[in-house]
Structure formats: structure tokens, C-alpha cells
Amino acid sequence: MPARAARRRWTRAAWRRLALVLLWLGHGAWVLVGPEAGRRWTHTADTLALPAQGAARQWEGWRARRRDDGRSLQDLQAENIRLASDLAALRLREAQEAPRLAEAEEALRVLGLRKLIPLELSAARVLFSTRPAAFGGLILDQGRDHGLVEDQGVLAPEGIVGRIWSVGPTQSKVLPADAPNASVAVMLIRSRATGVLQGLGASRAHIRYVSNQEVVQPGEAVLTSGLDRVFPRGLLVGHVVRVERGELELELTVQLAAPLDRVSTVLLLPPQPPLEAQQPFVQPEQPKPAGRKKGTP
């Protein structure tokens, strides 16, 4: 019995022989089974690899998205830089064009005023202003060579500016309406009371020779009366800002309408214009129609 048991006991060499036989037979069986088994194994392997393939696709997708995001970020940064440069160029161009634009707007306004007043008006450009100095004024780019003479009225779209004080060959000087030695024949728009505007400086003036019997309220418009034969009747001069009753006459302070410090283009009235312009620059306020009295037709 022990001998039979010893014979039955498997030695290491026997196990190795068995492994060899199984390897050889297994390979032979595998080879002889043919491609079908391989395809089944391939299918099984593919099925088992699906999670890994999905994870790999996710990983590749994440990398692609990250790459695309990076590319789009770079594109956005480049576009931002380009837009910033375009914006800077546009701002520079706007700054360069701003004076010309303002001048064009001023010219348009002057042109509009020129169409409103049915007189032979000519335009002139203000070269510079000496108003801060004593007896200063505005220097125009036209003079005797352009047909200008002294005492021609000067207008701006907002109102009268003054009159030509002296004329040179190519330039002329304007005495602004707020100069102490300037005077303009004016009238009040409601009472039609007339007076003489004399300058106080700083775009202010006061009106003299208005009777203290007149009723004048602050804010009332002041127009040219045409009596000085420099301005026709009805051009806007300014508005009353202060009214004080004197012993004989009203002391009226007027804020001139024309921006004398900022005016760049002006219109020149013809010498000795007619008293009445056909189309007044500012329409006078129409009095409200009184209620019809009973019994009147």
C-alpha cells in the first residue's frame, strides 16, 4: 500500500510535465479551433474594455475641450487687444476731428441763422479774443479787403455779438456788446419800451432810459430796436436778470444771449441795415387773446 501511494504521489517533475502537456494541448486546441474563438475572445475583450474606452474618450474629450478653451481664450485676448487698439485709434481720431466737428456745427447754426434773416449776411471766423484786456474785443479774419466797414453789426446764432469797431486790411476788431463803451438800441419784448444797452463786462449790460413806469419782469427778452441803424429790429440781445426801480428810470441788468467767450463764427450784417427785418430773429410773444365780452360780435 505505501508503495502504491508513493507511486500515486505527484512529484514536481510530474507537475511540470503535466503543465507542458497542457500548454501544448491548449495551444494546439486554440490553433485548431480557428478564428471563431479568437473573434469571440476579441468580442469579450472589447466588451470588457468598454469602460476603459469610455474613460479614454472622456479624457480625450476633456483634453480637446481644454485645448479649444485655451484657443478660444487666446482668440478673445487677441480680439480684446485689437479692439483696444481700434478704440484708441477711434478716440484719437475723434479728438482730432472734434474741433472740425464743432466748427462744422457752428457753421450749420450760422447757416441756419443766415436763412432766417433776409439780409445780405456774410460769415467770418473769430481768430482770437482780447476781451479779458481793457477795451478788448474779438478779432475777425476779414477786413477792408472783404468789404467790411466800421459799425457793421455782428451776430451769432444765439444773439448779437457787437459791432465792428475798427477795420484793417485783412482783419477787423469787434466791439462786443458787453464792453463799457458799447451801446446798442434795444427794446423790451413785452412793453416795447426802448432804451440803450450799455456794457458792464462779463456778458452783462444794463439798459438805460427806460421809464420807471414800465412794468418789466426778470426773464423778459431784450431785442434790438433798430434805432441805431446797426442792427435791424427784433434780434435777440439777452434777457433781463435784475430789475430795480430808480427815481426816474428802471435799472435793468441784462444777461447777453450770445456766448461771447466761446463764439467762433459770426455773421456780419450789412452796413446801415433796414430798420425792420422781414422775419424777426425771435418771434415776439403773442398776447393771449382776451375773452370775448358778452354782447360783442
Next chain:
Amino acid sequence: MRPPTPTTLRQHLLCAGGLLLVVLTAPFPSLQAVVHSALVLTLAPQPGAPLTGALWALAAGWTLELTLRLPPHLGGTAWADLTLVLIAGWTAARWPLDGPKDWLTRLTALTVLHVLLLHWMVRLAAGPHPWGWSWLWTLLSLPLWAWGAWRLLHPAAPTGRR
């Protein structure tokens, strides 16, 4: 005078190097076939340890097919290598070598048998396939790689020259 048997560690290292060469020579099929045959027929067979040699032969066969060959069904090369390494180990144990000439003669016979068996088993596994010219390069270069394997396995043995 019989040459001394190489140590197991030396033979394993040589087999590992041969297997690495099989992988590295995959871009050159003819050279890979030569290295593969040298590994299976000279380095892997171990007279006293047929299982170890069989595992190296299987590794060589599967590596060859997985790195280069793409037949419809793999396994033919590994089966042929396994068979050949068993035959080579058996012959080495049955008829021990006496010198390089015996080594060369035996290798020639084993190489021819390996070529035939390889193509037959691959045909069994994957069906008809072109033979190519790798077998010819293997046979033509047999003296070279046989001598190199002999020197590697038996560095102290005589080369047969006087």
C-alpha cells in the same frame, strides 16, 4: 570534450535579451525572424528544465505575432515554438553536444523543421498565408547566429579552430 552547461541565470538573461531584441526588431521582419529563431532554437532550450524553455518559447512566439504579424487568428507561431523547443530540449538531453559542428548540424535540422512546422501551424491557425523570405534569411544567416549563440552559451568552450 563536451562543453559545460550554461548556468540557469545566464540562460535566463540571454533569453530576456533575445526577447527584447524580438520586440525591438519589429520594424525589420527579416531580422526579427532571425532573432526569433535564434531565441527559440538556441537560447530557450534547456535540457533539464523543459517547462522554463517552453515558457520562453511561448513568450517569443506570442511576442512575434503580437508585434508584427496580424493574421486572423494568433497562436500558430507560439505553438510551433513550443513544439520546437521541446524537441530541441529532448535532443539536447538525448544526444549531448560534442562541439560546434554538432551544434551547427543540429541547428540546421532544427531550423528547417522549425520553418516547416511554423508555417504549417500558422496555416492551421489562420489559414493560407504568404511565406515571405524570412525563412531564407534565417537559413542563410544560420552559421552566424549559431556561432554567436554558441559563444554566448559556452564562452569557455573551444570554437573548433586550431
